Amino acid sequence: MEVKTEQFKEMAAKAACNETLNRTLRHAGESFRALREKGFSQLEDPEGSRRRGHEVKDRCLSRLPELLRLLEENVIEAGGVVHWARDASEARRIIMDLVKQYGVRTIVKGKSMMTEEIALNKELTRKGIEVWETDLGEFIVQLAGESPSHIIAPAIHMNREEVACLFEKKLGVDYTEDPEALTMIARRVLREKFLGADMGITGGNMAVAETGTLALFENEGNIRFATSLPRVHVALIGLEKVVGTWDDFGALLNLLPRSAAGQKMPTYLSLITGPKKAGEEDGPEAFHLILLDNGRSRILGDTVLRESLFCLRCGACLNVCPVYERAGGHSYGWVYSGPIGMLLNSALLPPGKARDLAFASTLCGACAEVCPVLIDHPKIILDIRRRLSEDPLWKGRLALEEVLPMKVYAWLSLHPGLFRSAALLARTFQTLMTSSGRWKWLPGTLARWGEKRRIPLLKKPFRTRWPGLEKAIRGGRKKH
C-alpha cells in the first residue's frame, strides 16, 4: 500500500471538518465501545484476563525461534507447505510463483492487513489475475478503489448512498440504498466467485505451533468459503501471530472477540491444519503458509517497540481514540490506523517516515485503558518522540522554529534568576502587544490557538506573590 504518512496533518484536518464522517465515526465508536464493555463485563476477571493475554504474547514472542520451527514441522506433517518471506517483494514473488504453479486465474481473498502491507492486490491485478475481496467492507472499498479505513469495519467511512451508487455503477445492478438488499447483491456476486475461484488467500489471526494450526476469526463466512472451495489455500501471516500452545490460544480467544465486538466467540472460527485429508469433498488440495518478516524480527529486538507486536487487531483502541474519531483511518497514511497504527506504522516503515503520527496524540491514555493485551501506547509513543528528536537514525531535519523555543525554555529552567527575568521580559512584551486585555499580534501557532479560544494573559508570576501569601497563611493559621 502506498505510504502517505507525511500527509497526516493535511488529511486529518480535512477529515475533521467532514461532518458526515464525524457523525459516522462517532456513532461507530460509541457502538463498539458499548459492545466491548458488555463483553468484558461477562468475564470473571477482566483485568486478570488482560494480564494473562499480555503474558502469553510476551512469552510466545520471546520463544519465537523455537515456535516458528515447531509450527513449520507440524504444518508440514499435516501436509501443508511453509514458505518464509523476508520482505514484501519476497512475499509477492512466492505468491506469484504459486499462482503460476497452480494455473490460477481467479483469487478470492479474506480480510488481511498483511496483504495490504505487501501491496499484493495491485501486483496480482497487474499480472492479469482476477482478485476479489470477499469481506463485505473490503469488497466495497475494493470496488471504490479505496483502502480500508478501520481494522474491523473497513468501509465505515462510506454511507449507504455511496455504496448504492458504487454497486449500481460497478456491478450494473438497480439502485438501492437498503443495506440488506445491498448485502444480498454482494452475496450473490461473491458466491459465484467463490464457486469458480482457483485460489483462496487469507491472513490468519493466530497460528498454533503445537499442532501447526491456523486460526481464522470472522462473522460473515467468506473466510470459510475461501478455505473450503478453491483448490489452493494460501495463508499469509506475520511472524508475531505464532503462539505456542492451545492454552495460549485459549487465553487470546477469551480476549479478541470480546474486545472487537463484545462477542464471546466470533460467528465462525476456522481451525485449519493442512489441506483437506484423503476422501474429503470440501477443502483445498494444497495449503501454503507464508511466514512474513517485513521488519518484525528487527522490532522484536527493540525493547520498547516490541510490545506493539502483541496487537490482536481487535480495533478497541481505534474506538476510543478522540484523534482517530476525527481524523478517520485514511489520514494515517498506511495500513494501520488509530493508536496501534501510530505504533506499527512508525515501527514497520523507515524510521521517521511516520513522524507526524507520533505527535498527533494528546497521550490521553484511553487506548492503553482498553487494550486487551495491555499495550502501553503512550509510553511507546513517547519513546518514538525521543528517537525523532535524538536518534540519528530517526531524526531527519528539525525546523529551527520547532526546536528553538523549547531549547531556550529548557535552558532558562536551569537558571532560576534568568527564568524570573525572562518572565518579566515576556510580560513587557505582552504589555506592548495587547490592548484592553486582547492580543494585537502573536507568532503564527499561538495566534492560531487564539482563533477559537481566548488567549490567556501572562500574570504577575506566582513567585512574586509568595512573600505576601506566606505572611497571610502563617499569620492566619491560628484562625484555621
Place this chain on the structure above:
Amino acid sequence: MLSGGFQERNLMTDRKKPKRVSLFIPCLVEHFLPHVGEATARVLARAGVEVDYPEAQTCCGQMAFKAGHHRDARRTARHFMEVFEASDFVVAPSGSCVGMVRKQYPVLFREDAMGLDRAAVLGRKTYELTEFLVKVLGIIDLGATWPGRAVYHDSCQLSRGLGVREEPRVLLSGVHRLEMMELERAETCCGFGGAFSLEFPVISEKMVEDKAAAVVKSGAQFLISAEPGCLMNIGGYLEKQGEKVKAVHIAEVLANRAGESWK
C-alpha cells in the same frame, strides 16, 4: 452530588499529620493562573500543614520530555530534584506535572542509576493536591463554600494517568451549597495535550468543541477541573464562544469560604 450541612468529616483525626509540604507550582500556574497557586497554598494551610515554597523551582521538564527532548528534560529534571530534595512532601495543583515526576522521571533516568534512585525517592513524596488531601491527610471537608451548579472534568493525566478519580469528587461533595451535575463523557480528552493543540489545531478544536458542548448541555454554571491546562483550553474556548460557564480550578473552590475574599 449535593453537599449536606457543614460537617467535620475528617477520616483520621488522630493520625499524625505531616509537618511540611513544599509547593510545586506548574509553569502554567506560575505564569497564567497564579491565583490557583495561591488557592492551593491556602487550602493546604487550612488542612493544617506548614507550607513552604522552594524559590529555585522552575519547571519539571514535562514540555521538553513530551516533545522528545529527553536530554534537555533530564537536565531540567535534575535541577527539579535538587530543589525538592529536602522536602517532606511535594504537592502540585496538576495531575500532568505530578505524573511527569512520578511516572516519567523513572523513564528519563532509566540508564542513570543514581538519577533513578533520586527519582524514586521524589516520586514517593510527590502528590497532586486532591489525592494528597484525601489519601495522605485523610481530609474530605475543608469547610468550603461555593454556591452554584458545577460539573467536574477529569483530566486524562489525573484520572487515567494517576488513577485519581474519586478524590476530587469526594472533596467537591463536601463543599457547601455546591450542586454537582452530570458531565457527559467526563473522562474524554479535551484536546489540549500541550503542544498538540498548537501542532494539530483543527483536531484539537473539534475535541474542545465537543467538550464545551457537553459542559453547556449539563446546565452547569461552573466547570471545575484539577488540571490547569484543561482549564485554559476549555475555559478559553467557552469564553471566546461567549458562553456564561466559568472555568475554575478545584483549589479555588476548596479555598473559598463564605464571607471571605482571598483573591
Place this chain on the structure above:
Amino acid sequence: MRSGARKQILADVKRSTGVWHGEDGPEKKDGSPARPPWIPPETPWDEAAKELEALSDKFHLARSPRELHRVLAEIVREHGISRAIRWDHPLLEELKVDASLRECGVEMGIPARKKEGRGFSARADLGITAADAFVMESGTIVLRSRPGWGRTTSLLPPVHLAIVTSDQRLARLEDLPGLIRYWRDEADGLPGAVTLITGHSRTADIELTLVSGVHGPGIVHVVGMDPLSLPDSTGLRRSTRHQWPR
C-alpha cells in the same frame, strides 16, 4: 534462495529474542491427555437455548425421533424448504432424516455421494449436520471436517440445522484446548478443518446496520437430543459415540 530466507529470518529472530530462560513449553506431546470434560447427559439444555436465542437463532429439544420429525416439519414450513443436503453420518441415517424430509416434500441430497455434486449443494435451502461437540457457555457447534462430513453443508444453504446429542457437550470455552488435544491424539492429527459455529452469518459493514446471512446461513437451528432415546440396537450409545468408523 528460499531456504536462504528461512535461515536468515530464524537467525534475525534469534538475535532479537536472545535465549529463553523460562520454562519449556508443553507443546510437545507427553502422554495422552485426558478425555474431554463432557458434561453429564442429564444436564438441562437451558443455557444453550438462552445463548442461541441471544444470537437470534433457534434451539429445539427433541426427546425422540418422532419429536425430531415434528421439528423438521416445522423448519421446512417456516423456511419453505424444497431442497436439503446432509452429512453422510450414522446419526442422521439412524434418525431417518431423509424419510422425514421427503415426507414433507423436500428433495434430499448427500453431497458425499458424488452424483449429487456441488451444484446440488449450491441450490439447497437447508444443510443438516450432526456435531462433534457443543459448548454450552456460548452456544457453539463444533464440527470436524471428515470424508462425508463436508465443510460446505453448513455453509452453502441459507439454513443450517445441527443435531447435537446430550453426551457431546462441554460446559465452557476453556474446555476447548483439552478437546482439541484429545482429537489430535485420538486420530493421530487434527482434521483439515475444525469449524466452530456460533450463530449465523452476519455483517454490519454498511453503516453499522446489522444484516444476516451475508455469506453463510442466515439462521441456525440446533436440535438437542438424548442418544439414550434411540433404540439400543443402533449401538449408538454413549460409549461408542466417539469411535464411529472412519
